[in-house]
Amino acid sequence: MQVHFIAIGGSVMHNLAIALHHKGYQVTGSDDEIYDPALTRLQTLGLLPAEMGWFPEKIHAGLDAVIVGMHARKDNPELARATELGLPLYSYPEYIFQQSLHKQRVVIAGSHGKTTITSMILHVLRFNNRVFDYLVGAQLEGFDTMVKLTDNAPMIVIEGDEYPASPTDPNPKFLHYHPHIALISGIAWDHYNVFPTWEVYVEQFEKLADSLPKSGVLIFDETDDMLDVIGKNERLDVRPVPYEAHPHKINNGQTFLTTNDYGDVPLLVFGEHNMKNISGALAVCEELGLTQAQFYRAIQNFKGAANRMETLAKNDKSAAFKDFAHAPSKVEATTKAAKAQFPKRTLVACVELHTFSSLNKNFIGQYAHRLDDADVAVVYYNPHTLAHKRLDAIEPSEVKAAFQRDDLQVFTDNETLQQFLLEQKWEQANLLMMSSGTFGGLNLKELAGKIIKN
CATH class of the missing domain: 3.40.1190.10 (Mur-like, catalytic domain)
Known part of the structure; x- marks a missing residue:
C-alpha cells in the first residue's frame, strides 16, 4: 500500500503515518513546516520530507490513498493534483x-x-x-x-x-x-x-x-x-x-x-x-x-496524560503543576481541583490566554469567575499572539473586567511574570500553570525547581 500525507507534520497526522509505516505501508508526505516531536520522529523512521513545501509531482496514479490534514489549505497544489487524478482522498478520521x-x-x-x-x-x-x-x-x-x-x-x-x-x-x-x-x-x-x-x-x-x-x-x-x-x-x-x-x-x-x-x-x-x-x-x-x-x-497506577495536571516539582510544603487547561470550563475545573486537593495551602493559579477564542473580545467574558478558587489569580498573554492571530488588541484592564476579579494580576511580559512568581511566599503554597501554549517560552520545569527550593 502506498499512502501520501498532505500536512504530515500534524500531531495526529505524523503518528498515523508512523502507524502505517509499522504496518509495512510505503508512506510519503509533505508539509511547509514541521516541528518537534514530529520532526525527530519522522526523521528517525526515514519519513521526513527531504524539503519543506508542497510538490504536486509527489502525487501519482500509483498511490492507494491520499490523507489530507487540517494544516493544508483548500487550494493546496498537492490536493488539487490528487483531485485531478481521481485518487482516493481521506481526512484522517475517514x-x-x-x-x-x-x-x-x-x-x-x-x-x-x-x-x-x-x-x-x-x-x-x-x-x-x-x-x-x-x-x-x-x-x-x-x-x-x-x-x-x-x-x-x-x-x-x-x-x-x-x-x-x-x-x-x-x-x-x-x-x-x-x-x-x-x-x-x-x-x-x-x-x-x-x-x-x-x-x-x-x-x-x-x-x-x-x-x-x-x-x-x-x-x-x-x-x-x-x-x-x-x-x-x-x-x-x-x-x-x-x-x-x-x-x-x-x-x-x-x-x-x-x-x-x-x-x-x-x-x-x-x-x-x-x-x-x-x-x-x-x-x-x-x-x-x-x-x-x-x-x-x-x-491505581494511572499517572495521567502528558500536560494534564502534570507535577513539575514538589516537596513536603509546596508543589507546582502544569495543565493543558485553556477553555473557561477547564480553567475552572482544574483550579477547583488543585484547591480541593490541598485546601490548607495557598493556591497561585496562572492561566495563559493563547487560543483564538480566549483572546477574542466577544468570547473572553466566558472567563468570568473561573479563577475564583485561586488565592492568587494571574493571567498572562502575549500581545504578539494577538497580532499574529489578527485580533484586536486587549488591554489588561479588559482582561481584569472579563474575569470579574479586582485583584487579578495581569502580565504581558513573561519575564515580569516569572519575577512575580519567584517573589511569592511558597511555604504551604502551590503553583498551577494552565495553558495550551508555552507562556512565551518560559521554562516551567526550571521555574518550578526554583520555587520548590524556596
Whole structure:
C-alpha cells in the first residue's frame, strides 16, 4: 500500500503515518513546516520530507490513498493534483474508519476530559493484557505513539473531537468514526472561531448521539445539564448509560476511590473532574468486558496524560503543576481541583490566554469567575499572539473586567511574570500553570525547581 500525507507534520497526522509505516505501508508526505516531536520522529523512521513545501509531482496514479490534514489549505497544489487524478482522498478520521471497519469502535468525545478518559481506558486495557488499537490526543507513558493500527485487534478506542475533519470537510471528526460505543464527557462552548454560537456547538454532540447504530451505547455525564437532555432522548435500540463523579475521599493530599466491594482505592490523580473521568472510563471498560476488580487494580497506577495536571516539582510544603487547561470550563475545573486537593495551602493559579477564542473580545467574558478558587489569580498573554492571530488588541484592564476579579494580576511580559512568581511566599503554597501554549517560552520545569527550593 502506498499512502501520501498532505500536512504530515500534524500531531495526529505524523503518528498515523508512523502507524502505517509499522504496518509495512510505503508512506510519503509533505508539509511547509514541521516541528518537534514530529520532526525527530519522522526523521528517525526515514519519513521526513527531504524539503519543506508542497510538490504536486509527489502525487501519482500509483498511490492507494491520499490523507489530507487540517494544516493544508483548500487550494493546496498537492490536493488539487490528487483531485485531478481521481485518487482516493481521506481526512484522517475517514481513513481511521477505513482501517477499523471490522473492529468494535469506541469514541470518547466531549469539551473536556476526552484525552484523560481515553488514556485511562488504554491504560486499563493494557494492564489487563487486552489487544486493541487506538488514537489518543496526547503522548502516554508506556505507549510509543499516539496512534496504533493493526489487523488483529478486535477493538479500537478513539479520542474524537468535534472540529472539522479537513480543509474541505467541515463535518466534525467524530462523526466519521461511526462508533458502536460513544462517551460524551461534558459540553462547554469553546472555539468561537469554529462554532460562533452555543447552539451550533451543542448541535455537533447531538449529531454524534443521533448517529449511533442499533444496539449502540451512549455513555454520558448526567451532571452536565445539556448532556442530561441529549443523553436521555429516546433513540431506537440505543442504550443510555449515565454516570457521575465516582465516590471518593481525600486524605493528606491523596485521593482514594471509595467502593463497597474493594475498599479504598488509592489514586495518583485528583480532582472532581477526574472522578467523573474515572466513572466514564469504568463504564466503557465494563462495556468492553472488563470487571470492576480489573479496572480498580489498573487505575491505581494511572499517572495521567502528558500536560494534564502534570507535577513539575514538589516537596513536603509546596508543589507546582502544569495543565493543558485553556477553555473557561477547564480553567475552572482544574483550579477547583488543585484547591480541593490541598485546601490548607495557598493556591497561585496562572492561566495563559493563547487560543483564538480566549483572546477574542466577544468570547473572553466566558472567563468570568473561573479563577475564583485561586488565592492568587494571574493571567498572562502575549500581545504578539494577538497580532499574529489578527485580533484586536486587549488591554489588561479588559482582561481584569472579563474575569470579574479586582485583584487579578495581569502580565504581558513573561519575564515580569516569572519575577512575580519567584517573589511569592511558597511555604504551604502551590503553583498551577494552565495553558495550551508555552507562556512565551518560559521554562516551567526550571521555574518550578526554583520555587520548590524556596
